[in-house]
Amino acid sequence: MxxxxxxxxxxxxxxxxxxxxxxxxxxxxxxxxxxxxxxxxxxxxxxxxxxxxxxxxxxxxxxxxxxxxxxxxxxxxxxxxxxxxxxxxxxxxxxxxxxxxxxxxxxxxxxxxxxxxxxxGFELHYSKMYTTVKDWIDAGLIGTPVNCHCRYYCSEFHLKNTWRSRSKGTMIGEKLSHYLDLQRWFMGSPVEDVFSMHAPNAVTYFNHPDNHQINLRFENDAIANLNFVMHIGETDHTDPLLELLEKQSDDGHFLQYHIFGTKGAIEADVFRRRIRRWEFSDSPKQLVSKIVETLTFPKEEDQVWFHNTHGQNVRVAELVAKGLPPENPATDALETMKVGFAAETSEREKRIVKLSEM
Ligand SMILES: NC(=O)c1ccc[n+]([C@@H]2O[C@H](COP(=O)([O-])OP(=O)(O)OC[C@H]3O[C@@H](n4cnc5c(N)ncnc54)[C@H](O)[C@@H]3O)[C@@H](O)[C@H]2O)c1
The missing domain is CATH 3.40.50.720 (NAD(P)-binding Rossmann-like Domain)
Structure with missing residues (x-):
């Protein structure tokens, strides 16, 4: 070897x-x-x-x-x-x-x-929660994805006087790029339009907005929305005995994806350690929706399910040692970066930005 x-x-x-x-x-x-x-x-x-x-x-x-x-x-x-x-x-x-x-x-x-x-390092492409969602979509289990919502509310963790709070970049690049990247991955159609808004800051020492609503329209007319606020989740006082996800599951923290398709839907809920899938079927009376699959996992597997940077890096070392190409091309990451910068332009200029402008 x-x-x-x-x-x-x-x-x-x-x-x-x-x-x-x-x-x-x-x-x-x-x-x-x-x-x-x-x-x-x-x-x-x-x-x-x-x-x-x-x-x-x-x-x-x-x-x-x-x-x-x-x-x-x-x-x-x-x-x-x-x-x-x-x-x-x-x-x-x-x-x-x-x-x-x-x-x-x-x-x-x-x-x-x-x-x-x-x-x-968009390592969510290696995290089991999201690879499972992607596999379900690719297997056609929800038909064509037409709408995707991501809601992410968390506690302030950029801290005063750090490179993060002083950064010339924004929360969109530093944090939300992961979640925009996932929306592009799940929907599988190029982004065409971006309309984003941010509200006045709650965290006054940030050099960037701390709350955003980013709307995307894809080439196939599917739509997505990413709603982010950084201050409502209760502050974590780093008690080593605290089971963090359990606490954050109902203290204002929220990180949840819904992907709505023509034949079903998927929910991925980080703080509940759970993914679910709905299936839609027809009946003489109405469209019938049923939860047909629910996956949960123990806290010992959090890293593999949520933020598998470790798995990504281990895999990249293998790819490089074997002389293989990247699995997740940088050209694709650049498309995600364009969406993020389009959202910033949209917020600044208060208008819909075409991705082709970027
Ligand atoms: N993929 C993810 O989920 C994820 C999570 C956390 C951080 N990150 C990214 O990882 C990077 C580091 O974040 P972090 O949480 O480790 O921050 P950190 O503040 O803990 O570490 C940053 C380090 O960079 C060092 N540094 C400063 N100038 C440097 C230079 N010119 N060359 C080399 N090192 C320099 C600092 O001294 C510090 O040790 C950031 O780009 C961040 O966005 C990614």
Missing amino acids: KQINVAVLGLGGMGGTHVGAAKASPYVNKIIGYEPDPERARLRGEELGIESTADLDAILNDPDIALVTIAAINAVHAEQTIRSLRAGKAVLCEKPMAENLADAKNMVAAEAETGIFLQI
Whole structure:
């Protein structure tokens, strides 16, 4: 079995997850971490049990490193991706691709120019809750999906004076890009129009709106809506004994998808650890709707069902070691980024934005 060396750029919370996945992969030989500040590089390297450096050029010039995974702050994603691709490294870069559309387009252009592997970390494509929904849709179990609602209400977790609350990017890129990406994936038709609104902030120290209603119309005339508020869910006081999902299931947190089709519907409910499927049938009296499938899962499986970054990264290491192409193309991730930037334009200019404008 061919093994590769992997560099992880950015050793914060998500960098730790990337390192954990690289350690778990049988396709990975050696891992090196990067942080720009030498003291932080040393400290995080020690904590994560890996070699680390503050010298990015040393990583990019090392011919033995085949894969760079980027878990740094959003502002540097584009630059680090493009430099890594040009240095001949395969790249897995966290979402959002970049803080502006021009940079995201430059990343895809660098992939085309170099012909090297680039995948973006929309890891919900590897999370069982959503792959199950996608499988049900692809099997035709709900007919043609015509309407999709995502409602996401959560507690404030960007915190004061962090790169997230000060970011030049927005909540749409940092957070909602996942959920816009899923809506595109589920509906399976290109987005044509975007109309989005945001209301005045509840969290005054954010450099970006904290509540959005994003409406999409797809080429096949299906529609979708994403409704997001970041402040109603009760604040988590990080009690280690707290069973978080149980608490959040009825304290204002809400993350639920409904996909309505011509022959049935699907509901995916994160805080209830549950997916359900309805089937519609005809009868002499009326259209009949019945819940025909319900899946639940234990908390031990949360990571695999909800946010399977680990599984995604393990798989990407395998793809790169075997010389296989990305499973989730960066060109597709760019379409999601366009939808997000179209929503921002729509909010700013208070009008419907055609995706073809982006
Ligand atoms: N896929 C997901 O569900 C998911 C979840 C969380 C975070 N993320 C993404 O992962 C990235 C990191 O988020 P996080 O939660 O780990 O944040 P974090 O604040 O915990 O970590 C960010 C790290 O980047 C480091 N950093 C700063 N400048 C850098 C540079 N120039 N080069 C390399 N590192 C640099 C910081 O020192 C810090 O250690 C973000 O892009 C975020 O959007 C994705």
